Amino acid sequence: MKRYTKEHEWVNIEGTTADVGISHHAQEALGDITFVELPAVGKVLKAGDPIGVVESVKAASDIYSPVSGTVSEVNSNLDSAPELINQSPETDGWICRLTDVTAADADKLMDEAAYQAFLG
């Protein structure tokens, strides 16, 4: 179940785990990404908590967790290759994986069609 936030993160929830990243639209708006600050594994997050920072050549943007959960894994490929977010923002450019996720958290988020409509 894939959902999007108004802040342009995506979350892909399967059971009680979820992968999180930023949307294609977000990476395009940011431009070339040069650095990603990843969250610490084990960090407990509430929906809306900051999970990291994505920096482009021109600016830095906070990323917020779309759902509550615990960081179980981070995409450490981004340390040396932050451009993965530009190349495949919604697959290889994932940022972190959460466990202990409640699927009901996704109810407040947009599905793909709603997100595309939100983008206009």
Added chain:
Amino acid sequence: MNARTILFERHVAAKARIVDFGGWDMPVQYDGIIAEHHRVRTHVGMFDTCHMDAFLVKGDLNRVVSQDLKTLAIGACRYGFLLNEEGGIIDDQICYRLSESDWMMVVNASTAPSDFAWVSRYVDATDLRETQSKIDVQGPNALTEATRILGFDLSDLKRFRWKRINDCLISRTGYTGEDGIEIYAPHATIASLWDTLQTNGVQPCGLGARDTLRLEAGLPLYGHEFDTTKSPAEANTLRYASKADDFIGKTAMLERARDLKEQLVAFKLEGRQSARNGQPVKCGEDTIGIVTSGSYCPTIAAAVGFAYVQPSYAPFGATFSIDNGRTLLGATVVEAPFYRKK
């Protein structure tokens, strides 16, 4: 509404991202800042720099500018400053010697109106904004591409020299740390040259790449490293203000050099994360300076920048932290430029 250059519609048609830059709607990027940056470092790229201004000046400029004009030959140009009486930097500029007593002064976009008012107090100046535009063609292949595509014979054009071809004034100058030229010409000629260059494979680059290129090359930017609160003494640019006999602000500037309160340094960060303009420079609890420019730079693949710091933190190898509001980034003072062309 913001001002627009003669090339604005072309940027929109090319799907460039447009931003405000000093009151001008300018392209920040076309296909991506990093790709555009590499294109200039390895091949060639062109920039719309029509937002910059130029004045035709008649008379004795020696009191007005910091560079030594007495030793400047007709056919050459030289970089320097406009200083106020306190030694503060009104702008940085390049003076082209057109004849014994005629000059073209090229200045920044946002400062152009105040520059013009200042210069006009001392000499007879004409603003060329209404008649002239400018583009920069930059990169290791800039001269050969301009020759191939435009038929310009640039074989005799040395660095910081200019020549006229048809209705163009062409100088071997730029703001990227690469070889290249700047072309000054009437608006319609500039538009036509831009189209011809683009049709023949020279791709446009935006202000984003212009900024990473100039930063990597250790070139300061007005409004960041320079403003009226800084003199060339603090800005480490006395070499552009020391040879001329006397000019407005020189006495104050030399006074400031004897008792520096702050000094511009180039720094390199430990990681890829960038410092940004306005972030405080810290040593322990103490704020010892402020960042003026900072970015990840693609060719050197490192995050670098400029900051004003207390003089005791200015020697090469000095270390400090930059507070980005979330974390402290470790930085070391290094020698500029960060990148030097081969």
